Amino acid sequence: MEGDTTRICKIATFNLNQWAMDFEHNKANIIESIKQAEKEGASIRFGPELEIPGYSCEDHFLEMDTTNHSWEVLAEIIEEGYTDNIICDIGIPVYHKTFLYNCKVVVYKRQIHLLRPKIQLCFEQNYRETRYFQAWTNIKRVEDFTLPKVITNITGQKKTKIGVAIVKLNDTEYAHEICQEMYEPSNPAAELYLDGAEIICNSSGSHHHLRKLNKRLQLITTSTHKSGGVYVYSNQQGCDGSRLYYDGSSMIAMNGQVIKQGSQFSIKNLEGVYAVVNLDDVRNYRREIRNKSLRDPDEPEFPRIEIDYNLCQHDFLDLTEPQGEIRIHKPMEEISLGPALWLWDYLRRSGARGYFLPLSGGLDSASVATIVGSMCHLVFSAIHDDNDEQVLEDLRNITRQDDFTPESPKDVAAQVLNCCYMGTKNSSEETLKRAKALSEDIGFKFYNVEIDDLFDVTKTLFHNLTGKEPKFEAHGGTYNEDLALQNIQARQRMVMSYLMAQLMPWVNEQNGFLLVLGSANLDEGLRGYMTKYDCSSADINPIGGINKSDLRSFIAYAKDHFEYSSLQDILEANPSAELRPIDDKTKDSTQIDEEEMGMTYDELNQFGRLRKIHKCGPVSMFKELLLIWKHLTPEEVATKVKRFFFYYSVNRHKATTLTPAYHAEDYGTDDNRFDHRQFLYNTSWDYQFKRIDKLVKHYTEKKKEV
Template sequence: MRLIKVATCNLNQWAMDFDCNLKNIKDSISRAKHAGATIRLGPELEITGYGCEDHFLELDTVSHAWECLKEILLEDWTDGILCSFGMPVINGSARYNCQVLCMNRKIIMIRPKIWLANDGNYRELRWFTSWKHTDQMVDFQLPRDIADAISQTTVPFGYGFIKFLDTTVAAEICEELFCPDPPHAQLALNGVEVFMNASGSHHQLRKLKVRMDAFIGATQARGGLYMYSNQQGCDGGRLYYDGCSCVVVNGDVVAQGSQFSLKDVEVVIAHVDLDAITSLRLSSSSLQQQASKKVDVPFVVAPYKLCQSFHLDEPISCPLKTKFCEHKPEEEIALGPACWLWDYLRRSGASGFLLPLSGGADSSSVAAIVGCMCQLVVKEIHNGDERVKSDAIRIGQYPDGKFPTDSKEFAKRIFYTVFMGTENSSETTKSRAKELADEIGSWHLDVCIDSVISALLTLFKTLTGKRPRYKVDGGSNAENLGLQNIQARIRMVLAFMLASLMPWVHSKSGFYLVLGSSNVDEALRGYLTKYDCSSADINPIGSISKTDLRAFLRWAAVHLGYSSLADVEAAPPTAELEPIRSDYTQLDEVDMGMTYEDLSVYGRLRKIYRRGPVSMFTDLCFRWGSVLTPSEIAEKVKYFFKYYSINRHKMTVLTPSYHAESYSPEDNRFDLRQFLYNSRWPFQFRKIDELVKKINGDKVLAKSVDKDKPELVSDQVGGMGVAAVGSGNPNVGF
């Protein structure tokens, strides 16, 4: 038997914090060596942090990476263990995203990434070039100070693998696993047994299964030991990297790390029999035939052994009982944003969070996520995590010898919630906000802002001689909208004032971060006031749909212990910005003119499936054709695109949000589109009208041709309909 022990890592790196990153790397190597591993794999670009973005364009960033690598190589960190480090490398006139493979204080080879991630949240082609010479490796001249320090002048640079005395090892970097022709296919035919995938993969709801299926598929038919390492945590931006480092052998997951954790370093160990890979490959006739005519991949010879001889001291890692550990979407909403908030809080220097809590679904979801964060912190302290304990003592400003032991007590120290009521607010939402605050433990404030609104309206009347009225009182749409926006914007001003001054009131140092609470569907529709309390420092739910949030509220009412969330979820969504009358109650879906379910469909078609107005109409004719006429579908599509384009400018100032949904309309990083549109869409809407006429004409013709088979008529527009959707009220959103 050829036994090998390998270690792969979840590391919570921070872009441009080289001291933090180097400390985590060294810690992971120590743990790997202590466990007896002979291979240690870290995440993509772990030395700099993955999220440096335009800092990668600075020569300093590359120089500092080499300085950190030199520090590692000058000491005994790589003695007896193959370590793969992610960092940027400049070769000639090009900058590459590389894995630097080191052992015994030498660099064995540098493997540049050949397929770069350049869609969605990723812009690697902005900072790096891809290595295109997959049939060769070149000699790379090491920087002079590195060469002098480790007595090594050159190193093989390019695509290839390493031949050790007892096994073969190769790198496959993040995106390369998911491309149509992944490197591991040819590498396996060349006899590579161990694949090391260094990754910077962010969390997105329901994404983990796709990733895990790719690891399993990579080795299920070809055989192999597949190591996956990932960043974990917030490294300074909107993304949360969700770890889940794992080891897969011949299609079986034998070891897996956590997906959500407050730990800075997590090392996953697996003990593997490499002969099992050989056995699987030799049992496949087709694999052997393809291997006999393989395309040769360059390689480097390393005169070291990585395997151990047969022994019974430690069992071989067996397949996990479950295929892999996967959280429900409701749990992902709780855990991912909670971990992201904790990283942001401890690294920003803030003393806590402040949330305008209305008692509605969105702000209550944010409050519950902060409560979950407090629970996680107390749990990790109980489990003995000294780093979490130290951060919690500092942020909570505990006296000597004290530290958090109860999540509600901790929440009282670091979390303010504020109900900012007006004459339009109901007692029901007010009491729901107070009840939830009590369950979480936040320091809750209740303030009426009518006097501030009245002062502004009095000032307006002094300036203009007019006083606006609500629509229910006979006012125009402009008056109605203006009155609602005044309330919303005052809440934003008050929230920031309280966040900066309440610590002072309580004799605390520092400041609080204001949390936003608009969801992805409202942002897509533009159903929010520009610079209202949706404008905040950060927003943990800004990329989560209303449908998912409501499922989360039901889950959290039970699993987080906040029972009042059940009543919050059951209540119809309302902004409570208009007067309540016996014959009128303001409802979000009526104001928007579309349901939240509709918005999720529009959002996915617009972004994920890249549908413009015309193709969205034709698509929905198939989806909704059994419950809506083509004319009704056309009106819904035109209505959506009208208000989407009218309100697109709001995305330019959208609060930075945790990225969780692939149809996010976030303008600054993810959804790069214009913000000035012709909201009439004359060309596209005309094409839709022409299609409606054609479909209606075809239906009339179909009826006249075959009156005995009326069921065929509906088939002209498809029969794949979903549940009926309302046409909505054409009131203007804000």
């Protein structure tokens, strides 16, 4: 490894848009990434976690087929010669002895040199890795692994090593972290760096949620700042079949600085990130911090896997300078990009010819329409600015038009989005105007229909059945009658939405079907402020993981960014379901969301974060909010907390039927994957509320003494 030649190497890492269980697609992406890395002159190629089967296979990992197919794809890649001239790190599931491991495989010259299993598994929030995989516990030890016949038949190699080791090349040493390991308090990188590794590659399947990239950047730069070294991060990008959007951001950092950063959001199937680094700079950096780099001489070393290969194949390439300002999107930009690209992947892979959205003229459905509008801008830009043939081919497949080439984002919207305003006599003229104006700004197909006939027919059927006719409270009815009549309207909109989604292509003499988009925000899901099986029920929901405050910021941003001037009126309007009779004099809705909920959206945001992220029950939430809401008395705080937990628990059953939604917040309410709590509660919370009452009395008396 010593010598007079400067150790300059070119490294390639990739964002890959993989699709769970689509082995042909995933193989094609991996091969193309290797070809691009070689073309760019890179001497090593890194890819994301579990890139062969796709990360979100979930219970498919319990099937032997998934592992077998992964080996078959790897064998094909090796047999076709793609790893003959470049070291490739590829993600794959591996059975060893009686357990399944999440592994990186090091391949070069038709030989598998190492299977590196994941040490620390992710089993929190959206992840259930311990359900499928075993964590590798034999740190600093490798074992023999008998390769499957499909590999042996091609390579002649019967065995390789499995375990945590450092790969020793002729001119440097490198090692691995896999996704979650980077986030752990005792992450492996520090010890691997101290034991001589100069490059650490981290292969991830890390999803996007708002404001997350900052944390990732901090961990990567801190790791190399403390120990010196190169850190290569690779991630999946796109919707691979689940509620998550993997947000790329592959990057290369060195000695505490990011020198190359990939995009966080991209419509491309793959994106390479390349950097030319001088590994002698790592040694020089470590000499400056040698007092921090001392190892216990009795500490056992990591095993070495030797490969006869020179990573540093260049003497005079221009080094990649530190990037300088790191690109971190603001939250409203993240909402504009992440959900839009998630919708694009979902649309192009679902077989649908577009989306259908019940458009109310309110902020939530307008946010969904605007996100689709953002998707149309991204698609148009990829086709016209980047000449992306894959995106154009996907759009033509969606529209069933082999010669379609859009001339503007509105051309795209007119093909992929259908919206319908479904008014009743309880709807105001203003909401219709707002919905129609938005359709003109974005360019989607807009329909307007009154559903009073459906409403009246349903009431008549009920009257014929029971002899009774329900009335709104404003007309002398009871609360239960009023609520039932509201729900009739809401549920009929859902039925009408699915009817139109199935038949509007037929009406327009087109083939295919439309996917129905939901538009219930995160806070409404938390409080249960929605009708079960109304317009909140849909095929997918791009805003189900986004709170109302962030949606407002997004709409304000989109108004200027996309020049959708109609969004200004939507921003200024009071949120209303418009399911009760309007005021005869003002012609405005008598139903204001925050008044009806008994809490503001900002308060719901606070309740949600304390309940989920801070793990607060009623009593601990009361204590926390006493410190936060100093403008309120203990009695007022207690009332708000009790109100929240009553409505949360009485409506919790609705979470079991929430539409699959884009995950964007750590206090999401997705009952199926993320937020595991019962849905049948004693809604009086007797014990907890009594404890709060005692605390209120205690704090009130203390305050009087002061």
